[in-house]
Amino acid sequence: TKDWNGIDQVLLRTPRGASARVSLHGGQVISWRNESGEEMLFMSSKAIFKPPKAMRGGIPICFPQFGNCGSLEQHGFVRNKIWTVDDNPPHLHLNDSKGKSSIDLILKPSEEDLKYWPHSYEFRLRVSLTTDGDLIMISRIRNISGKPFSFLFAYHTYLSVSDISEVRIEGLETLDYLDNLSQRERFTEQGDAITFESEVDRVYLSSPNVIAVLDHEKKRTFVIRKEGLPDVVVWNPWEKKSKSMVDFGDEEYKQMLCVDGAAIERPITLKSGEEWKGQLELSVVPSSFCSEQLDSHWRG
Ligand code: TA6
Numbered sequence: 001t002k003d004w005n006g007i008d009q010v011l012l013r014t015p016r017g018a019s020a021r022v023s024l025h026g027g028q029v030i031s032w033r034n035e036s037g038e039e040m041l042f043m044s045s046k047a048i049f050k051p052p053k054a055m056r057g058g059i060p061i062c063f064p065q066f067g068n069c070g071s072l073e074q075h076g077f078v079r080n081k082i083w084t085v086d087d088n089p090p091h092l093h094l095n096d097s098k099g100k101s102s103i104d105l106i107l108k109p110s111e112e113d114l115k116y117w118p119h120s121y122e123f124r125l126r127v128s129l130t131t132d133g134d135l136i137m138i139s140r141i142r143n144i145s146g147k148p149f150s151f152l153f154a155y156h157t158y159l160s161v162s163d164i165s166e167v168r169i170e171g172l173e174t175l176d177y178l179d180n181l182s183q184r185e186r187f188t189e190q191g192d193a194i195t196f197e198s199e200v201d202r203v204y205l206s207s208p209n210v211i212a213v214l215d216h217e218k219k220r221t222f223v224i225r226k227e228g229l230p231d232v233v234v235w236n237p238w239e240k241k242s243k244s245m246v247d248f249g250d251e252e253y254k255q256m257l258c259v260d261g262a263a264i265e266r267p268i269t270l271k272s273g274e275e276w277k278g279q280l281e282l283s284v285v286p287s288s289f290c291s292e293q294l295d296s297h298w299r300g
Helices: 091-097 111-116 238-243 291-299
Strands: 002-005 009-013 019-023 028-033 101-107 121-129 135-143 149-155 158-160 167-170 176-179 185-188 200-204 210-215 220-227 231-236 256-270 275-286
Touching: 009 101, 009 121, 019 121, 028 135, 135 149, 135 256, 149 275, 200 256, 210 256, 220 256, 256 275
Parallel strands: none
Antiparallel strands: 002 009, 009 019, 019 028, 101 121, 121 135, 135 275, 149 256, 158 256, 167 210, 176 185, 176 200, 200 231, 210 220, 220 275, 231 256
């Protein structure tokens, strides 16, 4: 079902009580709860609700730019725009929503927007909850201008974790990464899993389409499955950086980890009329699933 909370948020719910809340401000998923009502995404206690600015948490969408490597505002502008509900999404996509609770949003540039990013596009976002409570986000970006354009993209996903020093990421071993903490210099991951004891801000390149984030204390694993998103951003600001952000509580860095399905190393170029699709699927499984089971169960 979908219930409107006021005019700018929609609550998706499954028959077994899982839920997701989507805000039209930025097309941002701001909550994803399991059947016991536990919140799976981080939202800072100091998040600033100043529509349409993105809030510190949930899943802001970064497009057409990632970071501040370009002429636009940090992470591009779509996360700071008001989206609208797309009542008649193209029929060919309806099979995406079989047995799911879904909302379709759409964003197109205004005349004002075209002044600072002169490319016409249609950005369709479908947010769905499966009957098992998995969260699926499908972005379809179509170039409707007369000429090609290129962009970067990320689902800036703030996962809620119990204690960052007890969290491991599996699936990024041996990959190259760009380190934002050293002028995006390129390194190769040597570890057998990514663990955290200080600020991390990296873009892992050409990653597998299934990543596991293990929360030791909660004995649960986030499984991130992606399509069209070759890179993975891993970010925790740690204590010093988070204290410098007004919308970040002093100790909250311990309860969050950004693991973003992204396309950053190689910009995506669309010819006129072409459409790009980037899909992210988030599930939570008991950590009793050892990696072999993860392999068969999730790596398909
Ligand atoms: O790599 C993730 C990152 O670019 C970090 O450098 C940090 O800036 C984070 O995104 C948050 O960005 P925001 O604009 O949401 O404060």
